[in-house]
Amino acid sequence: MDLLCGEDSSDVFSDESTAYLSSEEADSWPEESIASCIEDERHFVPGLDYLSRFHSQSLDASAREDSVSWILKVQAYYKFQPLTAYLAVNYMDRFLYARRLPETSGWPMQLLAVACLSLAAKMEEVLVPCLFDFQAEGVKYIFEAKTIQRMELLVLSVLDWRLRSVTPFSFLSFFAYKIDPLGTFLRFFLSHATKIILSNIKEASFLEYRPSSIAAAAILCVANELPSLSSAANPHESPETWCDGLSKEKIVRCYRLMKAMAIENNRRNSPKVIAKLRVSVRAVSTLMWPSEEPCSFSSSSSSSSLSSPCKRRKLSDYSWVGDDNSSSE
The missing domain is CATH 1.10.472.10 (Cyclin-like)
Known part of the structure; x- marks a missing residue:
């Protein structure tokens, strides 16, 4: 069951090893192929009621x-x-x-x-x-x-x-060339759009959107970071002209959600300002013996709880894993 391939792995883990289209490939790939991917993507996503199951807490x-x-x-x-x-x-x-x-x-x-x-x-x-x-x-x-x-x-x-x-990565290069036909900022588009997609993958709200909408919204978010291309990246106008099958409404909503999540993430990751504790030198000196050092605290209970290793249990051979007769409800 384990696979170990013998191909040359010199570039396997480099930033260059991506599944994106080159400039020549993007130019030669007809829009019918992208439209076909948009049509097929519905076969590779959960059903429409999947998100509602999280809302109902089932x-x-x-x-x-x-x-x-x-x-x-x-x-x-x-x-x-x-x-x-x-x-x-x-x-x-x-x-x-x-x-x-x-x-x-x-x-x-x-x-x-x-x-x-x-x-x-x-x-x-x-x-x-x-x-x-x-x-x-x-x-x-x-x-x-x-x-x-x-x-x-x-x-x-x-x-x-x-x-x-079919994933958002299937569309990134094609959509990037729609905004930047010369491919001047292609690497910037691909790397930043990839980061946006992965940073939002945990959020269940994005399950509402198909891969093509996620890819288009991510490309629009990146384009708005580039002043020279921001005018060509209006989510209310350009996306639906890129290829048949794209939904402007879905792309706009996904774009707004990405922007909102970016603001929220920036708020969470912003450095916290810790108020400085002002200590009176005179007060401290009167409470210490000469051999003692200030601000040296210990707690046996807290140290023992922090030092205890996380215990992991070993599990194997559960009947439900291979039971074809188990309930699918």
């Missing part, structure tokens, strides 16, 4: 967010391509839409995330870690390889073996 949005965060951590740890992380999340969402886990959180969700990331890596990466090594970056449970393999087969069965999904 699915746990926080459990999904934790799983996506873990996938992104492992992607960064192994320097996988952004597409690998996106595919893993795509597989996970499509599985959760089609089949309910025994628990909405806990070890079944973690096992699903491990299996989806393993499958995505086998699809896109040249060098793939062994199944045991995928379980890094703060996992709570450790699964045997045979358990992960059985989960992989279940995911493949539920997804009908359709792993070559």
Whole structure:
């Protein structure tokens, strides 16, 4: 089940190894092909009511967010391509839409995330870690390889073996050339749009939008960062002319959501101003012996709790993983 390819891996983990179109490829790729991708993308996303399940709390949005965060951590740890992380999340969402886990959180969700990331890596990466090594970056449970393999087969069965999904990365270069025909800022477009897409992948609200709308909105967000191109990146005018099948309404709404999430992220990541504690030197000196040092505190209870290692449980051979007769409700 583990794949280890022997191709030259010198450029595998570099920033240059992307699935984007070159200038020549973008020019030669007819718009009919992009329109065909837009038509086919509906087969590689969860159903329209998937987002409503999170709103009704029949699915746990926080459990999904934790799983996506873990996938992104492992992607960064192994320097996988952004597409690998996106595919893993795509597989996970499509599985959760089609089949309910025994628990909405806990070890079944973690096992699903491990299996989806393993499958995505086998699809896109040249060098793939062994199944045991995928379980890094703060996992709570450790699964045997045979358990992960059985989960992989279940995911493949539920997804009908359709792993070559249409993703936002399928459209980025084409849309970037629509705003920047000469490709002057192509690298800037691709790198920044990729960051925008991955930074928002945890947010369940983006499940409402198809890959083409997400790609177009991300390209528009990047274009508005470039003064020389901002006039050509009006989300209310240009996107629907790029290709048949694009929805201006969906792109505008997705664009506004990305802008709102960017503001929120900047607010969260802004440095906190900590008020300085003013201490009277005279007061401190009268309360200390000469041999004591100021501001030296200890707590046996807090130190013991912080130093205790996180315990991880080993799980294997659960009947539901390979049980074809389990409920799909």
